[in-house]
Amino acid sequence: MSASAEPRRAFFIDALNLAYWCGNPPTLRIPLTLMAGLLDRGHQALLYFDASAVHRLPQEAALYMRLRQHPHDFIEVPARRTADGVMLRQARASGACIVSRDRYRDYRRRYRKLIDDPARLLPGAVADERVLVPSLALDLPLIASADEAWQRVEAALASAPLVCIGPAR
Numbered sequence: 230m231s232a233s234a235e236p237r238r239a240f241f242i243d244a245l246n247l248a249y250w251c252g253n254p255p256t257l258r259i260p261l262t263l264m265a266g267l268l269d270r271g272h273q274a275l276l277y278f279d280a281s282a283v284h285r286l287p288q289e290a291a292l293y294m295r296l297r298q299h300p301h302d303f304i305e306v307p308a309r310r311t312a313d314g315v316m317l318r319q320a321r322a323s324g325a326c327i328v329s330r331d332r333y334r335d336y337r338r339r340y341r342k343l344i345d346d347p348a349r350l351l352p353g354a355v356a357d358e359r360v361l362v363p364s365l366a367l368d369l370p371l372i373a374s375a376d377e378a379w380q381r382v383e384a385a386l387a388s389a390p391l392v393c394i395g396p397a398r
Contacts (some may be wrong), residue, residue, distance in 0.1 A: 237271050238352075241316050243329030244276040245285065249270035250330070250355045257289050257296075258371060261378030262360050263353070264302075266369040276323075276339060277316040280308040289375050294378070302386060319341060324350055328362060 244263055248255035260276055260337035267274040276296070283293050283303065296303045306312040313333055317340045320327050330352045334342050343349050360369045372378040 237268060238274065238368060239273040239323060240267050240275070241320050241325050242274055242276050242329045243312070243316065243327060243331055244278050245282050245312070246329045246331050247353075248286065250360075254288060255284055255285055256375075257286060257292060257375040258353060258378045259360060261375060261382055262339060262372045263362070263367075265372065265381040265385055266360070266367060268382065268389055271389075273325075275302060277304045277306065277312040279306055279312045280310075290345070292375050292379060299386075302382075320349070327351060330354075375388035 240315040242260050244256065244257070247255060247260040247263060250259050252307065253319060261318070264274045264276060282372060283290055286293050297305060304315070306315045310318075313331065316327060317336050319325065321340060321343050326349050328351045335348075337344055349366060351358065351362055351364045353367075355361070355371060358371045359369055361367065372381060
């Protein structure tokens with residue numbers, strides 16, 4: 230199926246999980262590359278972060294702070310709550326898919342139907358400087374830097390209609 234014939238879908242990106250797909254140190258270039266690729270294909274995408282993310286991304290803290298200025302595209306879950314629980318609840322309510330390698334064991338009982346659905350919980354990887362999400366047939370070149378990836382996301386967002394897929398504010 231070509232990208233133009235592909236139905237528009239909503240994706241929640243477990244951003245800190247993806248940031249570690251290349252190991253340590255984590256980098257925003259992975260979740261932002263994926264987000265840019267999804268937006269370029271006409272999908273909706275939303276990044277989810279735990280409140281501790283700014284401390285886990287010290288090399289990219291300035292970029293992370295810029296991301297926080299985009300509440301329609303970026304969710305930072307308040308301290309003492311986990312992004313996992315909020316993201317799973319919102320995905321169940323909205324029908325969105327989640328991209329993550331997390332198995333969400335702590336939430337299995339409550340969200341079993343979503344977690345066990347291979348069309349809703351989508352794992353991926355980075356190999357040979359490419360972001361791969363096999364169940365979406367996505368094979369994206371990993372953008373060189375997190376700043377460049379954010380520029381690509383901003384450009385894609387500027388040309389896309391604003392549609393809220395995250396939690397009501």
